[in-house]
Amino acid sequence: MKFSRIVFYFLPPELRFWARRVFYMPSDVINYLRNGKSKYPAKGLIFTGSGDFEKEGNQIVAELLSKKFVKADSKVLDIGCGIGRIAIPLTDVISLKADGEYHGFDIVERGIKWCKENIKSKYPHFNFLCVPLNNDLYVNNDRKASExxxxxxxxxxxxxxxxxxxxxxxxxxxxxxxxxxxxxxxxGGVVRATFFIIDEESKRLMKSNNGLDFKFNYEDYYLIDDKVKCANVGYSEKYLYSKLKMYGFEMLEINKGYWCGREKKENFQDVVYFSKLTN
Ligand SMILES: C[S@@+](CC[C@H](N)C(=O)[O-])C[C@H]1O[C@@H](n2cnc3c(N)ncnc32)[C@H](O)[C@@H]1O
Incomplete structure (x- = not known):
């Protein structure tokens, strides 16, 4: 892992936010002066990863449209909606007139506040909820996601x-x-979720191709950093597929990503589509 990343994860969540805010401040100010207010959050506010925020959100929604998993009247839940990466492009798809609805929840207050002020205010059928649960990367408290x-x-x-x-x-x-x-x-409803799936192929590739290094092996799951456990969590293929089955889901499709050093594909993480069995 890059040294800068290690230092970044070492900071408490609040300091991480301010480090990012200050780092991007000059380019955010220049962008604002040049282009005025955007429908996207300023870079310094994006606490949800370093990829291309706009492009990735558009790609996910285009993928869902091409598979016909979302349309104007869909009722959609976005778990861990962050600061609106997927909600923003979905505003062009899910329609109030067609009785469509979007619900997103997240544990980080700042992201939800931004979504309410910038999305909900224009699209009343888009709903955002903050649920401050503990996660050692994002929020420190004693409210358990497991409950x-x-x-x-x-x-x-x-x-x-x-x-x-x-x-x-x-x-x-x-x-x-x-x-x-x-x-x-x-x-019959569909879930699109992403994972780091640890299987024989990803184990081999991780080592030989300088992919993410999940070196802490807890059998069912793997970590990159056992001090900030939730920074990156990988799941063994066997464990993950058995749990999906146990909770009544049927696997539809798996598109493995390039996180472990696979030849560059569309997606960084492994994208898994599964659906709820009809009885
Ligand atoms: C890498 S970000 C991705 C955000 C968003 N899904 C996106 O694609 O931009 C991970 C998100 O998961 C949220 N999160 C972490 N634990 C959570 C939990 N138990 N319930 C809901 N959201 C959670 C974080 O607050 C953060 O917004």
Whole structure:
């Protein structure tokens, strides 16, 4: 792992936020003066990873559209919605007139506040909720994700998205979320979730191709850094697939990503589509 990353993870969440804010301040000010207010958050506010925020969000929504997993009247839940990467492009798809709905929740207050002020204010059928649960990368408190009950109705959603969230959650939290998803997803509804899947191929590639190094092996799951556990969590293929089955899901599609040094593909993380069995 790069030295700068190690130092960054070492900082407490609040300091990490300010480090980013200060680092990007000059370019954010220049962008604002040149282009005025954008529908996207300023770079210094984006606490959800270093990739191309706009491009990645657009790609995910284009992928969901091409697979016909989302349309104007869809009811969508975005778990760990961050600062609106997927919500923003979905505003062009999910329609109030068609009775479509978007619900996003996240543990970081700042992201949810931005989404309410900048998305909800223009699109009333887009709803955002802050649930401050403990996660050693983002929020320090004693509220456990493993005990969180999703505040939505049974069988409410056609589509559930969880992009780069289970890669920051430990097994007991993941299992509770799979259980909660199985309640709020409609039978036949689809989940698009991303993971770092540890299988024989990714183990080999990680070593030989300088991919992310999940060197802490806990059998069911793997960590890059055992001091900030939730910085990156990988799941053994066997464990993950058995849990999906156990919580009543059927695997639809897996598109492995290039995180471990696979030849460059569309997605960095492994993208998994699964659906809730109809009985
Ligand atoms: C890498 S970011 C991805 C954010 C967003 N999904 C995106 O694609 O931009 C990980 C997100 O997961 C959120 N998160 C971590 N643990 C969570 C939990 N238990 N429940 C909901 N969100 C969580 C973080 O606050 C952060 O916004």
């Amino acid at each position: 969180f009950i999703f505040p939505y109705k049974e069988n409410q959603f056609d589509l559930i998205i969880s992009n780069s969230v289970f890669t920051h959650m430990l097994p007991s939290d993941l299992e509770n979320y799979l259980d909660q998803i199985s309640k709020v997803l409609k039978p």
